[in-house]
Amino acid sequence: MPRLIDLSLPLEHGQATFPFDPKLSIVTHNTTTSIGYNITQISMSTHQGTHLDAPRHFFDDGTPVDEIPLERFFGEAVLVDLAPGSALEPKQPITREMFQVHAEHFHPGAKIVYRTGWDRAFGRPEYYSDFPSLSLEAAEWIAARRIGLLGMDTPTPGTQWKEIHHALLGAGIEIVVVEAMANLELLPTRFTLAAFPLRIKGRDGSPIRAVAIIEP
Amino acid sequence: MPRLIDLSLPLEHGQATFPFDPKLSIVTHNTTTSIGYNITQISMSTHQGTHLDAPRHFFDDGTPVDEIPLERFFGEAVLVDLAPGSALEPKQPITREMFQVHAEHFHPGAKIVYRTGWDRAFGRPEYYSDFPSLSLEAAEWIAARRIGLLGMDTPTPGTQWKEIHHALLGAGIEIVVVEAMANLELLPTRFTLAAFPLRIKGRDGSPIRAVAIIEP
Numbered sequence: 001m002p003r004l005i006d007l008s009l010p011l012e013h014g015q016a017t018f019p020f021d022p023k024l025s026i027v028t029h030n031t032t033t034s035i036g037y038n039i040t041q042i043s044m045s046t047h048q049g050t051h052l053d054a055p056r057h058f059f060d061d062g063t064p065v066d067e068i069p070l071e072r073f074f075g076e077a078v079l080v081d082l083a084p085g086s087a088l089e090p091k092q093p094i095t096r097e098m099f100q101v102h103a104e105h106f107h108p109g110a111k112i113v114y115r116t117g118w119d120r121a122f123g124r125p126e127y128y129s130d131f132p133s134l135s136l137e138a139a140e141w142i143a144a145r146r147i148g149l150l151g152m153d154t155p156t157p158g159t160q161w162k163e164i165h166h167a168l169l170g171a172g173i174e175i176v177v178v179e180a181m182a183n184l185e186l187l188p189t190r191f192t193l194a195a196f197p198l199r200i201k202g203r204d205g206s207p208i209r210a211v212a213i214i215e216p
Numbered sequence: 217m218p219r220l221i222d223l224s225l226p227l228e229h230g231q232a233t234f235p236f237d238p239k240l241s242i243v244t245h246n247t248t249t250s251i252g253y254n255i256t257q258i259s260m261s262t263h264q265g266t267h268l269d270a271p272r273h274f275f276d277d278g279t280p281v282d283e284i285p286l287e288r289f290f291g292e293a294v295l296v297d298l299a300p301g302s303a304l305e306p307k308q309p310i311t312r313e314m315f316q317v318h319a320e321h322f323h324p325g326a327k328i329v330y331r332t333g334w335d336r337a338f339g340r341p342e343y344y345s346d347f348p349s350l351s352l353e354a355a356e357w358i359a360a361r362r363i364g365l366l367g368m369d370t371p372t373p374g375t376q377w378k379e380i381h382h383a384l385l386g387a388g389i390e391i392v393v394v395e396a397m398a399n400l401e402l403l404p405t406r407f408t409l410a411a412f413p414l415r416i417k418g419r420d421g422s423p424i425r426a427v428a429i430i431e432p
Contacts, residue, residue, distance in 0.1 A: 026416065036378050040416070057253055199222070201226045201228045204255060
């Protein structure tokens with residue numbers, strides 16, 4: 001039996017997100033008393049909590065989340081730990097050089113998850129403002145490697161969000177970007193990642209349950 | 217590389233569900249023109265489309281979806297095809313005898329998915345009213361086998377919904393019930409099932425992306 005590690009943040013009513021994005025609402029709709037069963041209405045952004053970006057997120061003609069092949073969301077992945085046994089500082093720049101020492105893993109189609117330790121700030125206001133921040137040069141270096149998936153434990157890769165997303169999601173690149181992951185310190189360097197989105201037709205992303213599968 | 221099979225229905229704005237349950241709304245919140253990126257607000261029931269039930273769905277003291285161990289959602293599964301090469305009739309009773317001939321697969325903890333072929337009716341009004349219907353006797357027989365997960369391609373197991381869910385989700389049983397699956401005709405008898413719920417704290421269920429993983 002493989003061991004499973006939860007790489008996802010919890011979802012709770014009223015939880016924060018980026019200021020201009022839809023808020024997370026989790027409301028009781030009916031109960032065992034009112035109708036015989038508990039059922040909940042959940043209203044959320046396609047980018048709430050642990051989630052993934054499809055190219056459609058930044059490109060009107062980019063591939064929507066339901067048209068990305070399932071193989072892009074499942075398979076062998078590599079952890080790049082940018083702060084083993086520790087964590088990067090708030091707002092710390094994440095440079096190209098920090099990835100170049102791990103260049104052996106960045107081959108076409110590879111699934112790469114990088115750890116900053118920032119999930120420790122989840123639930124605090126600064127989680128969405130003070131995260132360690134991927135430089136545009138680093139994003140462009142990663143995009144040029146033509147990897148298949150890039151995951152991270154910050155709510156977005158970096159403060160130059162528009163340029164970075166354009167580099168990662170752009171035509172001919174189309175990297176699946178998995179944001180706001182958690183618990184990456186529990187991962188070995190190699191693991192199997194499952195990060196399947198909901199099958200939302202024609203849209204820009206999806207909340208996910210990201211899980212690592214560790215074969216014995 | 218394993219082969220992946222999508223076992224999930226698509227999610228689209230305005231899609232039907234059971235009459236008393238929250239409706240599915242998928243609405244554009246911002247766009248590349250308005251703010252620089254496409255982002256969507258999705259409002260849905262925890263039981264919309266392909267989804268799973270936690271014991272909390274029918275029991276106020278039942279385990280909520282975020283407290284079920286991940287191992288219950290991933291691993292070896294067996295397809296029980298109740299109509300190979302064909303489909304059951306609308307409203308056809310699903311009897312205990314139809315499962316008893318497959319009794320060898322119903323061991324404690326097993327993940328069992330049964331196929332009726334009813335997903336062909338998805339998108340038509342009768343999908344939610346005329347589905348082949350698990351008998352209470354069949355549900356009780358399955359519950360007594362103490363399997364771990366029961367999946368199906370109907371939107372709920374049977375018309376005696378309260379009694380059936382009580383039998384499957386009750387104390388000491390707590391079978392994970394995966395409803396409204398699709399494409400089960402593509403499955404071999406044995407496959408690996410991934411059916412992870414979103415990590416919704418303290419709630420009754422979750423929409424999922426159900427996927428079969430077929431090792432080469």
